[in-house]
Amino acid sequence: MPRLSIAGWFRDDRLRRLFGNAGILLGGKTVNAVAGLAGLAIAARALGLEAFGILILIHTFTQTIGEIAKFQSWQAVLRYGTPALTEGRVSDFQRLLRFTALLDGWSALAGTILSVLVAWALGPYFDWPPELMPAALVYVTSVLFMVQATPTGVLRLIDRFDILSVQSTLGAIIRMVGGGIAWAMGxxxxxxxxxxxxxxxxxxxxLIAKGWSELRKRGLLDGYSWRGDGQPVTRGFDGVWSFVWSTNLSATLELAYTHIGTLAVGWMLGPREAALFRIARQLGEALAKPAKLLIPAIYPELARMTAAGEHKEMRALIERSALLAGAGAMLALVVCWLIGEIGLRLIVGEEFVAAYPVMMWLVAAAVVGIWSFPLEPVMVSAGEAHKALMVRAWTTAVYIPVLLAAIHWFGLIGAGWARMFSAVLVLVAFLVPVVRWFRRRLAENEGA
Structure with a gap:
């Protein structure tokens, strides 16, 4: 670690920009977290534990299919778009946008069809009532609006985190207000x-409208055509197909640590336990959210530093940001321990207080994850997305049977124990290759 004071760290323009962009997102995410909790509280109090669990399972199922279907093309926008814009290759950048937008469109369509078919087949196994199936099958088509990777990448690339902040609040606020109206009307x-x-x-x-609007303002759509310029859409972007497949599969595997937990609890224990698990995860993530916002904010910085070969500076950035984020996450854990049970009682009601024990384990797991937040972005930005995918693959292969066994043997609390186990496993699994990568690059720099 560089021997600088904490105040000295913030003389680093990159670290200040990283936390500045995360701070912009925090404004929106704070509102989002409050509105999201309010929306869940309204639904929980209006529907009761059993019906709320069914609602959560339908929503979580839809989110899962959406995440499986969509490519993480925003990472390709950053990885290949950064050097294209830096070097003034606007036509190449437009070709990249055409490629990623087509990926988004086709994956949205495929995801919508897949969501209906899978929901029709598996809905009864999640205890969705037959009379509710038509509404559930319509709801899962909202996958169509969840595939927004290209505009997300564009806005991160041009540092318009303020727009992303606003967008992140819209869904939560509308869900809260709409839920309030539904409750008031019975x-x-x-x-x-x-x-x-x-x-x-x-x-x-x-989000889609604002992303394309910002491109137009900057003249980056001048001469743009969906039919292209006669060149293959991937021309000039070596390895882009491998990159997008790797990042997509890595994100899909990461679902094991988010939505799959809720679905597994619902499948094995029923809607009531799924409701408790979802509430526990929501409250736990809300407390740890400020530090996690550094993840989307760090990608543009790492893309720029990788392109410039600034490996020593990159290592300093991830060390400092991880320490600061980890300290904030530890504070969130203490807050959760002190007021978590009271918060459950006040926000969602007495019958949800049973979620407190598993909530503490989920928050602790989130803290471990925050300590390791820069590791996977380093591997992706360095063009080693395939290695990040391999780490995700084998850690997920270990976690899933542990999760199912823990739920079977220990019930709801077992899901929390399994999540903590996986968080530590992922931390170690990413730390080892990242340390090796930095050693190689720094040795190459010294020998140059």
């Missing part, structure tokens, strides 16, 4: 599904 699950569908669609359309 609506059931179907009314909440309508409100949540509108929230997803509105937020998705807004």
């Amino acid at each position: 609506g059931g699950i179907v009314a909440f599904l309508v409100a949540w569908y509108i929230a997803t669609a509105w937020a998705g359309i807004y």
